[in-house]
Amino acid sequence: MLDETVLPWNIRYLEVKNSQEAVSILKDMKTRAFGQVLLYYYYVLFEIQKLRNGDILDRIREITEAFSQARPTFAFWSFYGQIEGWWNEESDLLRRKEYLRGKILSYLQEIKHLRLKRARFAAIELPQGDILTHCNVSGEMVYIAEIARKELNKKLSFWITETRPYLQGARLTAWELDKSGTRVVVLPDALSTRIIREKRVKAAIVGSDRCTRNGDIVNKIGTYQIALACYYFKVPFYVLVQPPTADITEDIQIEYRDPKQILTFQGESITQPGVEALYPSFDVTPADMVTKLIYFDGIYTPEEFRMAFSKSQTQK
Amino acid sequence: MLDETVLPWNIRYLEVKNSQEAVSILKDMKTRAFGQVLLYYYYVLFEIQKLRNGDILDRIREITEAFSQARPTFAFWSFYGQIEGWWNEESDLLRRKEYLRGKILSYLQEIKHLRLKRARFAAIELPQGDILTHCNVSGEMVYIAEIARKELNKKLSFWITETRPYLQGARLTAWELDKSGTRVVVLPDALSTRIIREKRVKAAIVGSDRCTRNGDIVNKIGTYQIALACYYFKVPFYVLVQPPTADITEDIQIEYRDPKQILTFQGESITQPGVEALYPSFDVTPADMVTKLIYFDGIYTPEEFRMAFSKSQTQK
Numbered sequence: 001m002l003d004e005t006v007l008p009w010n011i012r013y014l015e016v017k018n019s020q021e022a023v024s025i026l027k028d029m030k031t032r033a034f035g036q037v038l039l040y041y042y043y044v045l046f047e048i049q050k051l052r053n054g055d056i057l058d059r060i061r062e063i064t065e066a067f068s069q070a071r072p073t074f075a076f077w078s079f080y081g082q083i084e085g086w087w088n089e090e091s092d093l094l095r096r097k098e099y100l101r102g103k104i105l106s107y108l109q110e111i112k113h114l115r116l117k118r119a120r121f122a123a124i125e126l127p128q129g130d131i132l133t134h135c136n137v138s139g140e141m142v143y144i145a146e147i148a149r150k151e152l153n154k155k156l157s158f159w160i161t162e163t164r165p166y167l168q169g170a171r172l173t174a175w176e177l178d179k180s181g182t183r184v185v186v187l188p189d190a191l192s193t194r195i196i197r198e199k200r201v202k203a204a205i206v207g208s209d210r211c212t213r214n215g216d217i218v219n220k221i222g223t224y225q226i227a228l229a230c231y232y233f234k235v236p237f238y239v240l241v242q243p244p245t246a247d248i249t250e251d252i253q254i255e256y257r258d259p260k261q262i263l264t265f266q267g268e269s270i271t272q273p274g275v276e277a278l279y280p281s282f283d284v285t286p287a288d289m290v291t292k293l294i295y296f297d298g299i300y301t302p303e304e305f306r307m308a309f310s311k312s313q314t315q316k
Numbered sequence: 317m318l319d320e321t322v323l324p325w326n327i328r329y330l331e332v333k334n335s336q337e338a339v340s341i342l343k344d345m346k347t348r349a350f351g352q353v354l355l356y357y358y359y360v361l362f363e364i365q366k367l368r369n370g371d372i373l374d375r376i377r378e379i380t381e382a383f384s385q386a387r388p389t390f391a392f393w394s395f396y397g398q399i400e401g402w403w404n405e406e407s408d409l410l411r412r413k414e415y416l417r418g419k420i421l422s423y424l425q426e427i428k429h430l431r432l433k434r435a436r437f438a439a440i441e442l443p444q445g446d447i448l449t450h451c452n453v454s455g456e457m458v459y460i461a462e463i464a465r466k467e468l469n470k471k472l473s474f475w476i477t478e479t480r481p482y483l484q485g486a487r488l489t490a491w492e493l494d495k496s497g498t499r500v501v502v503l504p505d506a507l508s509t510r511i512i513r514e515k516r517v518k519a520a521i522v523g524s525d526r527c528t529r530n531g532d533i534v535n536k537i538g539t540y541q542i543a544l545a546c547y548y549f550k551v552p553f554y555v556l557v558q559p560p561t562a563d564i565t566e567d568i569q570i571e572y573r574d575p576k577q578i579l580t581f582q583g584e585s586i587t588q589p590g591v592e593a594l595y596p597s598f599d600v601t602p603a604d605m606v607t608k609l610i611y612f613d614g615i616y617t618p619e620e621f622r623m624a625f626s627k628s629q630t631q632k
Contacts, residue, residue, distance in 0.1 A: 008587060008588045009585075134506075159594075161506070162480070162578065162586070163506070164478070164480060164504045164505065164506065165504055167581075167586050170578075170579070170586045170587045170591075171586055171587060174587045174588075174591045175587060175588050175591075178587075178588060178590060178591050179588075183592070184591055184592065185592045185593060185594050186575075186578055186579060186587060186591055186592070186593040186594075187578070187593065187594055188480045188481055188505065188537065188538070188578055188595065189480065189504065189505040189506040189538075190450075190477070190479070190480065190505040190536075190537050190538025190541060191537050191538070191594065191595075191596070191599075192541070193540055193541035193544055194537065194540055194541070194596070194599045195594075197540070220506075221504065221506050221507050221510065222504070222505075222506025222507070224509055224510055224513070225506060225508070225509035225510070225541055225545065228509055228544070228545065228548065229541065229544065232544065232548065259502075262478065262486075262502055262503070262504055263486070263502060265581050265582055266581070266582075266584060268582060269325075270478070270483055270486045270487060270582070271324060271486045271487060271490045271491060271502060272324045272490075272491050272494060272495075274494060275486075275490045275491075275494050275500055275502055276499070276500065276501045276502065277501060277502040277503070278475075278501050278502075278503055278507065278511075279504065279507075280507070280510070283507075283510045
């Protein structure tokens, strides 16, 4: 896995040899966002190779449990559900393992393709000009900017909140966009509302860690205050979404991370010992503050999204 | 001057021997907020001692110009106006210098007294419980917490945004309140809106660098997004104010500080070279988002404040 904690200063890859190492990479956020998906599925593939048929589902359940404990907000159990489904599709016991391996590998190919499709929808939907973003969507803003520039002749510039405490905006999004030739401006998190109020950006776009069937969004802390400002000042607010994995946001556990991460920077204390801090990693943005949800197969208003994914419908 | 850039790790005082040193302390924000008032008047006193009567006003104008260039948002010219007024009050040329010195010294006494009065009004007005604050008001939150506890038997706890990039919240407000025995919780700036939405705080209170006659507020960047969230979710939002020094906020120049301060954290780069950043030091909160303005002589609604300070009235 690419170690995202040392970007942009170092490009360092970490080898994962057992589940403890996988979990500790997650816990320390050495990988995050889409990297978590890759880590989960590749780690499952790695385990499958070593295991007998009869042990596979139990072991994947164990792995899923450990991953979920490390990052409780992320939908690892929905990945497990998908794997269990594939497992049960193949009744020939001798071919089951190979079938599952094939399914996972083709899913990983498919998901890269889906992310590119989603990026294309976003590139089409976004207005030309200055766009606000928050945190990091594992390279997807680069896809969006490049598709816009190369295929649509549309120039996008990004204003990026630094995203304390992990600094995904300043360290990752600004880095990857700048490297790809897109103009970026980094902002303190406390400036986003003013930038929106002054209409210095034409739209905002963020990713999401989870969403519900009615289009509510769980994403990095700070997303909600951007959504509120966009809603109040009528600036379009777009969210890149995956399939909904919960009915309501109350079913999604919000992860609280170590307060030390707020009280330190790169290991150095920024306040005196004994001071408390609060660091919920995510916040919830209600669907009615989202202009459009950008999904793998198209662009939805919250209303359309709810219609498409309501429980009575078959899940896409 | 107390060097606020090395708090809370070191208590270090800086000696000022000439105007270059005074200006560089301002520019580097080694002192800020109320410290700027003290630096200005004490530096003027220091110059007065050395100068002949005929040179005094010219020299103070020069100093004011240099201070204003270093921190353009701060109302140094209104201090100059006050000094010029005192100077003209005494027509006896031989006594002028001593008269001005006396006026400045008694004003500095008076202003400490006024800040304590204002803190008492705030302590009376704030509800018991958890209060959100942003940035730092040079010890005034300590006065407020102590008056509330000791005189009013009211317990206040403070939730404090860290206030990137200078970290006034984490380094100064959390430090001074914790030291005085008040419970504090530090938050990333991106969390304030969620905290307000969840009603985890009963009110928010901030200081202000400037205000206008109609009650609009200029304060540290990030104040506005707290005000908007309080307004939207009906959480009382209080501002400590000084006499208005402008008719409208357009007359107040908003200082843009070195973008490097956003691109570094405690001196260390947080993104790759070449990435741009934007760092306006202040934002504007319109009076209609302020619940009450807490002034030296009492507590005002925006409407009452406008009545009291409108141009037709004598300025207090």
